Amino acid sequence: MRILFATAEVAPVAKTGGLGDVCGSLPKALAKLGHEVVVFMPYYRQAREWFEDHGIVPEVAVPPTQVMWANWSAEATILRTTLPESDVPLYLVVNDHFFDRQQIYALREDGFDDFLLRYVFFCRAIVNACDILGIAPDILHAHDWHTALLPVYLDSGLRGNDSFRTTRSVYTIHNLNYQGIAAAAAFAITGLHSRYWAPDAVEHWGQVNPMKGGILFADQVTTVSPNYAREIQAPVLGAGLDGILRSLSFKLTGVLNGIDVEQWDPATDPLVPSNFTAGRLNGKNLTKRKLLKEAGLRHRAKTPLMAVVSRLVDQKGFQLLTPVVDRLLRLGAQLVVLGSGDAQFEDAFKAVESANPESCRVWIGFDDALAHHIYGGADLLLMPSIYEPCGLNQMYALRYGTLPLVRMTGGLVDTVTPFDGTNADRATGFGFRSTLPQDLFAAGWLAVLNYRETKVWKTLQHNGMSIDFSWDRSAREYDAIYRRAMIS
């Protein structure tokens, strides 16, 4: 099959979270199955810098061309290269006005938030490029709100066009809480006919909702774990779209994300100071010592090193951690934090660091190399997420012998088996269910106690390190979903 991926992020070129990891690695796994995959992403400043740093010069595939839709027009240049470490074509949509910004999701220079326009432009530029380059995909695979309008455009007449005559669409929800909602007046930006301004199209309670359009018009809808696929069909985690998802559950599937097991391999990872395997964990101890040194913390025997590597936003649940973190540290634990996001969480962690300079170090920022070092060197990874569509961090942690301590929600339920004192033969971490800080504390306490039980701890590490999180299984599930889309 010819498959086109349309995505706002691709790792390692430009990413802010897991969407990038998935769109940087799933296409390679699909190509291995024999599919012809092409990927489109915006040419952000971060992408340009990444290629410059790696000495790669993408070639011009389409010189500057006007992209026109309804009353709109903007210029796009299309560059072509390949997904790093693969032959999968990667097309970059260039328009500096929209994409040359300080951060991937930064506002326009004058402070105006042109989010809908930039990604509508991105979608229309993809359509235009396909026409010019003769790319005629069997499957158009759109991701999250940024490219959610592509299935709507397909419905609205694109199938009359040579490139898309037989194209079917698959839409993947990576995070239901970011729907790309805009005020009613912004509907004109989409360039859609007014019949799409309706409750059974992109109108939602008087606003424009691209994600709703993607869900309604895609031939198949997926999300990134089976448990999250169930959760979003109920009001608590349905973010206002649970009714629609329930009524369309016949075309909704949860496919657990995989991870790039070559890039994330403790036995070969160049960003881990001392490589190790499940059979020879000595390198993990050395990596921990180096990490503590970098953090300016003393190595203490029988003291677990807890870690956070995360976007610091409400979703990730650190409001449950901060009230009890001092007590966890007093139990005899240390903590390193790498993250950035809302000032409220950045400040709260900074305050924990100032109050506990001997046992806590906080790095505010985004640092891929340090993230690898932390997964390698920490003993526990804390993920008290309020909701978690899949979560990749816990899978990286498991692979690096770092036990995840998670709130049992979304994909965390599908990937972590919490230790309850009796199931050491299969447990891989620690877990709690409620949204009460004291329950997080209780799980943390159990973890700290068991850290001193070397045999139990090692068994749990082995259990986690032997799980196969590679993309092979999930890629086969996507293959089946594409086939279903083709016959719908």
Ligand code: ADP
């Ligand atoms: P989400 O996409 O919701 O942020 P995931 O667990 O799916 O959560 O993916 C997060 C990805 O982003 C992981 O690859 C993680 O290592 C990375 N990440 C998050 N914050 C940082 C940071 N501050 N520095 C480096 N990598 C980070």
Ligand code: GLC
């Ligand atoms: C989103 C989710 C995260 C998921 C990632 C990749 O960012 O928050 O849970 O792992 O997408 O699918």
